Each structure stands twice: as C-alpha cells, then as structure tokens.
Amino acid sequence: MDSEDEEIIRLLTDPTNREILTALNGTPRGLSVTEIAGQLSSADETELDQTIISLHHNYLPRLDEAGLVAYDHDENIVTTGHRSTDDADWMDVEALDELLSQFGTGRRPDEGTVGRLEGREAVYDYCRDLADRADDELFLIYASDELLDEECLPYAENAIDRGVDLYAGTKNRDAREFFRERLPEATIWEPQMDWMYEQANYPKVSRLIVADRETVVVGLWEEDATGAQTEVAMIGEGRTNPLVVLTRELLGARLDHLDYQSDEFLEGLPFET
Template sequence: MSLPPFLELTTTAADVLADPHRRTLLAVLRDREGQTPTATTAAGPAMPIADLATEVAAVERGTPIVPDAHCERLQIELIHRHVPRLVDRGVLSRDADGDDPAVSLTAHPILDLEWVESLLTDPTGDDVPVAAETLTRTLEALREPRRLTVCTELASRDGSIAVDDLAAGVLVREGEADRPADVAGSQRTAVATELAHKQLPALAAAGLVAHDDESGRAALETDAPHWDVDWLADGPLAEAAALVRSDSTRRARPEREPSVPARTIARDSDENRRTGTDVESCWTLEGEANVAERGNEIAAGADEELFVMAPSAVLLGSTCLENLRDAADRGVDVYVASRSPRVRDTVRSAVPTATVCEPRFDWFSFPVDAPQCGYVLLADREAAMLVTAECEVGDESVRAGAITGEGRENALVSVVRTQLGPRLDRLPTAGDETDGTPLPM
C-alpha cells in the first residue's frame, strides 16, 4: 500500500536522521557556505569524505582538535556505511570514486521540511530535553508509519487501552475500515500481535509509550519530554501532539483510574460472572468514539431485551440504529422511548419490530432541541450506560461522556433497573394491540 506523500517524507527523514553520525554529517554539509542546493543546482559543491569525517568528529566531540586515529575510523565508517545509505536514499550525491572521494547534498525534499531544518541546527541534541540515546531511539521508532498512527490513536484515548482495541483503531485510521466494529476478527488479531511484539516495544524503548505485555494494554506517555521538543511536536509527531496539547488539563489532572475500554469491561465482567464475583464499580468514558464503542458492546451483548431512552436525535446515528436492528434480528425485544417524534419515526422505520413509545417522564430534563442531550442504554438488566453530550450551536461536533457499569449488583445497573424494570414489564410488544393511550414509561 502506497503512503501519502507527507507520511512517506516523514518516515524517510526519520530513517535518514536516525543515526547520530548521519545527523551530524548532513548538518556539516548544510552549514558549509554555498553547500545547500537550490532550484537551479541539483547539488551543492562536493566535499572530500576525509575532510567531512574530520568536521563530523569535531562537532560530535565539541572540540576542533580530534585525534587522527578517531577521524580515520570515522572516515571508514562513513565510506562503508553512512554515505552509501544516504546515496541510496537520494540525499547525497557521490563524485566518481578516486583517491579522494567526495560527496554533496542533493535537492532532496526532506531537506525542505521545517522540522528537519530545526534538527540539523542542533544535530547532537544539546539543546533539547531528551537524552541523545533517547533521541536516536525515537527517530528509529518513527521510521515505520504505523508507529506514527499508533501514537495518534493512543493520543485520542484517555488513559490506557487494550492492544486488541488499539489494533482496531489503527486499522480505521489506516483506512481499512470505517469503524472499529467493522474490522474482521482475524485482521484485528494479526495487527494486535504485530503491535505487541514489534511496534509497541520500539515506541516504549523511545519513551513515547507505556506498554504492559502481561496485561495487554498500552498508553501514550503524555508526560514524556518529547512533547517539549518543538521540532518533534510540530513535525513527525504533530498529529499526536495536537491531541495531547488540546487537552490543556491532561498533565494537571490528579492521578486516577484510567478510563477502561468497553471490550475490556466486557471481558472482565464475563470473568467475574464465571467466578461468582460481583462487579460493583462504575467506569467513566470520555470521547464520542469510546462512548460509541461501549454502546456497541452493550447492544451486542443483549440476549433478551435492549432498552434505549433517547430524548434527542443528536446521538441516534446510523450505528445505533444498526445495533438496534441487529439485536431485533437476533430475537431480542427492543424498546425505544423518546419524546422526539423524529426519533420515534426513525426507529419505527428502521426497526419495525421494536416497541416505540413516548414516555410520560424523561430522565434527562433537557428540551429536545437543547445543545445538551443524553440517553440511557440498558441490556438484559445487567449492563447499563448513561450518556451526556454537548454540542455548541452551529458546531456539528459532539463532546460525549458516559458512566457505565456491568453486573446485576452494579450500583448503576441497579438504579436503572429499579427505575425502569416495573415499567418495562408493563410495556406491550410491537405486535400487541393498544388503545393508543400513553405508555407508563
């Protein structure tokens, strides 16, 4: 699969700059007077590799006086390792071999990248709050485009995430699916295995990601010094950095339990039910994607009945309707309560077998057209979620959050079940004849 041009340039630049000798070599050539190629010159003036090795050694050691033996060893390494690599990448042009081989910069597009120019002004990393070894490992890690996607996906999540869910999110960002629920199980497993054994260890070694192989979870290191390195945060990590910086309170928040992804909650609940242990805690979810995924999990787990109270159509999207339709097709009794005629008509059209009613009361007191809204989701009276959402007038984006719980003894599930249980028992099914009076919801 071909990469977008900007991503290909970014990963090429990371590969070229991953070695500290190559960083210094390019910086020396760039800083020579008249060396940088222009639109009218394919390459800058050539520099003998022997002279280049001496200058590279002087920059790296921070002194103009370097032992001849060191310069000779570095010259050999440049000739046999780094120069061929840079020539293959098209960044260097090499003169005809002779007694005194020379190289020059080409007009390669990576040299026009602002973050590359910034890095080459300080190739040894003396002015950045990241150790030289960490800087090298970071650039080595960013040579693979999927690792950039992993950082962006983790930056969009609050706290740690199961590697299995991370794999689905990465595939969506790579354009392999429209949403995590559409990712095939075999594809998800294959990518999760690759992340666990290859991509995440490399990012963890660079200090960008925390990865616990035993628990199968990963999280972005939002307190890493990398985010304070302007050329990193504005260059290869720009997309992830924008998400990190957009949450101005992220670093100031007190330590708390991370938001638990829906899939992990479901697995934990299954295990607790097998062992006879009640789940008494509730979890908070932040972000529309996390809320939607938890809703998918609850709906997919319904075996007998699924209830949704939706005061507004803001969050009743195509995914929610698909979940309701899938549940109805499995023989689940689907109930939808809403004061919104639009919601009721939409559900009746999309899920003809659902029981749809206008409740006499509403758990959410917001008017139907208010910029705030919310809904209640209850499956088999064993899993529940309360969602709230905000959207500014004229702003199509939705900022969603939720509290969710699982297990009959769970505090949230118990409250929802107590309030709705007697009323659900009195609701007729869609096929029953009614006298048209309001239903006791």
C-alpha cells in the same frame, strides 16, 4: 437533594442493600426473609441464621423506611417498595453524581465499579458492542434525535434477528418515526420521565441504554467554557453493580409495561390519548 434522597443514596452504596434489591427484582410475589438470606449467604446453617437476624434487625427496616422495599414483619415477607416503582423523581444528575462518587471509576467497569467513556465515538462503539452481547432485551431512551446514527442500525437489526426484544423510547416525534421506519419489529414509545428532559443546566442526560437488565450506559452532555458540547458516559456491568441497581430502581416496573406505553398500543385505544 433533600434528606430522603440522601438516605436512598446512602443505602444504595451498601453492597448488601444492592444485593437485596437485586434479589427482589422480577419477583412480584416477594420473597421470605429466609429466601433472601439464602441468596446472600452460604449453605452454612450458622451463617444463614446470622444473615436472617441481620436482615430482620438492620437491613430490611432501613430499606422499608426509605420505601425501597415493603417488609411484613409478621409474615416475614419482603416485596418491592413504592419508591422502586412509582416515585423515581429523585433520580437526577446530582443524585447520580453523589452515588457514583462513592465508587471507583475506570475505563472498563467490574461488578463493583463504574466505568467512564470519553467522547461520542467511544460511546457509540461500546453501545454497538453491547447490542451484539445482548441476549434477551435491549432498552433505549434518547433525549433527542441528535445521537441517532444510521451506522448503529445493523447492530440493532442483528439483535432483533437473534430474538432480542428491543424497546426504543424518546419524546422527540422525529426520532420515534426514525425508529419506527427502520426497526419495525421494535417497541417504540414516548417516555414519561420528565427528569431526563427538563434539566436546565449541564451535565444533561443524553441517552440511557439497558441490556438484559444487567448492563447500563448513561450518556451525559457536558459543556466547556466555550459552549462546546461533548458526550461522556458512565457504564455499569453486573446485576449488583451500583449504576445497574440504581437504574433498575429508577425504572422499576416500567420495564415490564412498555408494550402498554407504545405508540401502536395507544393508537389502538378507542379514546383520545
């Protein structure tokens, strides 16, 4: 991990930085410094003024230098930075471990901690419950077809019936066909995220699930000395949870353009893809 990656990890361990990035999420026009300060502080005028000063002199310049935000000092406008949307290659298991080592872990997370699940069945159970809790959007990436489970389909179907938009991505052709046949109303696409597929050593990412952009499951394959492979998962809940913020920064605007990456869209183009 190079010095730029280390700086991003350090910045994301600060809860104020995570709150700033969360406030900017989904606001393509950006926010004024005053608007951001209003979301970080109370209505007390003195506290608001102090927050504005702190943002201007401390937090925003550092986030801007790292590329996580773009800060226009003259106009006092802040927008998402280029690393939030276009340059996610720094996100790997090493970086993830480095970030999560800064936080407490437990069986179930709160907004400031990262939870841990042991074993494939525990991960399945949590993900099924997550599908039941999703209100608007369920985003899935599978690194292979090994984890596809027929018993999970009713939970996905129920979510779709409730009006949840379901997106399923995998580079495995058989897995995409599995989703396409069994969940025809879902958006199916081939992710262009090599970091998830080109890991030579364990641990390796097994799956990534995001619900409503505020709950995240990152599954990891681990291998013991005998070569036996087991799955563990890290879970984050809440919009300012460190794992949730990191994942949103990783995926960036890709979450908003999945329809244009889907198999159905690409097959309809009048040229070879």
